[in-house]
Amino acid sequence: MYLSRSRSGMETAMGSASFARQALTVVLALACVTLCAGSQGDFSNSLHFVRKAPKGHLPATHTRLARHPSAGPSAPEQVSSVLGFEKVTPLPRASQIHISLAGPGAVAVNWVTPGPETSSSHSILHRLSRHLPIQLRHARLGRRLCPGTSIVQYGLESGVYTSQARGAVPTCYSVGDYDSGVLHEVVIGLDGPLPASTDIFYRVSGSGAGVWSEEYAFTTPPPVGPASLPYRLGVIGDLGQTEDSLETLEHMVASGPASVMLVGDLSYADGDHERWDTWNRMVSPLTSRSVWMFTEGNHERERASGVPSWLAYTSRFHLPHAASGSGSxxxxxxxxxxxxxxMLGSYTDHGADSDQAEWLAADLAAVDRARTPWLLVNMHAPFYSSNLNHLREAEAMRVSMETLLRQHAVDVVFAGHVHAYERSYHVYDGAPDPCAPIYSNIGDGGNREGPDTHWLPRPDWSAWREPSFGHGTLDLLNSTHAQWRWVRNKDSVTAVDAADAVTLVRSECHMDRGAVDRAAAAA
Known part of the structure; x- marks a missing residue:
């Protein structure tokens, strides 16, 4: 793959670099933190950005975060689904619906309804537990079955529901004084694949009493294969729930991706589980109408009972690991x-002998590039970043997995964690390599901690960097060409141009995996 800038005179040739050199420059960087703060892409390093003071979460009473006062007991508290953004309109009662892929021809619909407040032994124990010492209250941690049913009715015409699917018994979880709502999940398309590229109209029920939500709709993904190109993917990271987060979502809607990849750090709940509810209400107008797929970040690992836990993250979303042969x-x-x-896990075992590394090797080896010519990888902690924040935190994972990514000619690797945007040239082990991936760090979704503004002197592998909030889109145009765009929040939502726009052209390495080994032998 090689890069072709959409604006002339903004790219320079990529020189050599090494991680030894990068480590050495850390010392120099400490002396130039102020000088290098905010240096940006191919504009001038004399442009400085002042990091905003952290704003904190939006108030829970904000109209995008609060449960609608007139919502009935079956109104979903979290619904997610697949549909084009061009059809998004604010639906305040649909506060927590999410749709995700669940295997070939299938999608999962997740939502939340209010939990029972009385008339159950658990509720009585919960009320009594509030008077226990905190250590004993934390012992309430856990996921359990909850009363209710999970039903989705759907069809090809608005108001005409010709099919119905039921999920397993819904669940709830408790942490400290927090009790979740009832967590529902239904997979549709298991009894026969959903038709591709088709509008599906659906409604959900969590009571089994004939009380239904309002209607939602999504468009199923196109058939897998190059004939379904062009296709636009949205990419976002470290979103949070701030005014900046809302601006990012507004710009994302204007960009019009068919689906979205979120590379970790979703809600920044950080143990305040009510903030999982508010975050899901905030994104529900989008996630109920388009596929959003996640990988976990460090903020999804919350402490409960004194130990790290993925309880909220793994309970609220369908993560289709079983469909891809993953054990996690x-x-x-x-x-x-x-x-x-x-989707890789930065915060689970990733050593060379780990289950994840073994799974990744098998997964990449099974890819048919004639069927899926583009090979994309998402993770949270970046392998390559010249920002001083979180510098080289993923070094152990890079050492154990980077060779696999190059061997299998991965095209682009997306990451977050660092709250700034940065795009690399093709790089492997710190040096230019046309058979290596491009790395794009996009942890600038709008979180409450603000942008990371302090940088190392620019490494030769770094093509563009800027500490501004925004999002990206990747247009897979055909089997050989794609267009990457990074859009700043501070630019007009109707702006045609992007702050960083580059055309990706797959090289021989990326069209022929055997060419990677030939290139290595010739080097």
């Missing part, structure tokens, strides 16, 4: 249009 919801893969997409 923290890493999985899926096919979409002309791409094979891998």
């Amino acid at each position: 919801p923290l890493y999985y893969s899926y096919d979409l249009a002309g791409a094979h997409v891998v």
Whole structure:
């Protein structure tokens, strides 16, 4: 793959670099933190950005975060689904619906309804537990079955529901003084694949009493294969729930991706589980109408009973690991249009002998590049970043997995964690390599901690960097060409141009995996 800038004079040739050199420059960087703060892409390093003071979460009473006062007992508290953004309109009663891919021809619909407040032994124990010492209250941690049913009715015409699917018994979980609502999940398309590229109209019920939500709709993904290109993917990271987060979502809607990849750090609940509810209400107008797929970040690992836990993250979303042969919801893969997409776990075992590394090797080896010519990888902690924040935190994972990514000619690797945007050239082990991936760090979704503004002197592998909030889109145009765009929040939502726009052209390495080994032998 090689890069072709959409604006002339903004790219320079990529020189050599090494991780030894990068480590050495850390000392120099400490002396130039102020000088290097905010240096940006191919504009001038004399442009400085002042980091905003952290704003904190939006108030829970904000109209995008609060449960609608007139919502009835069956109104979903979290619904997610697949549909084009061009059809998004604010639906305040649909506060927590999410749709995700669940295997070939199938999608999962997740939502939350209010939990029972009385008339159950658990509720009585919960009320009594509030008077116990905190150590004993924490012992309430756990996921359990909850009263209710999970039903989705759907069809090809608005108001005409010709099919119905039921999920397993819904669940709830408790942490400290917090009791979740009732967590519902239904997979539709298991009894026969859903028709591709088709509008599906659906409604949900969590009571089994004939009380239904309002109607939602999504468009099923196109058939897997290059004939389904072009296809637009949205990419976002470290979103949070701030005014900046809302601006990012507004710009994302304007960009119009068919589906979205979120590379970790979703809600920034950080143990305040009511903030999982508010975050899901905030994104529900989008996630109920388009596929959003996640990988976990460090903020999804919350402490409960004194130990790290993925309880909220793994309870609230469908993570299709079983469909891709993964033994953990923290890493999985899926096919979409002309791409094979891998979601890696930065915070589970990733050593060379780990289950994740073994799964990744098998998953990449099974990719048919004639069927899915584009190979994309997502993770949270970046392998390559020249920002001083979180510098080289993923070094152990890079050492154990980077060779696999190069061997299998991965095209692009997306990451977050660092609250700034940065795009690399093709790089392997710190040096230029046309058979290596491009790395794009997009942890600038709008979280409450603000942008990370302090940088190392620019490494030769770094093509563009800027500490501004925004999002990206990847247009897979055909089997050989794609267009990457990064859009700043501070630019007009109707702006045609992007702050960083580059055309990706797959090289021989990326069209022929055997060419990678030939290139290595010739080096």
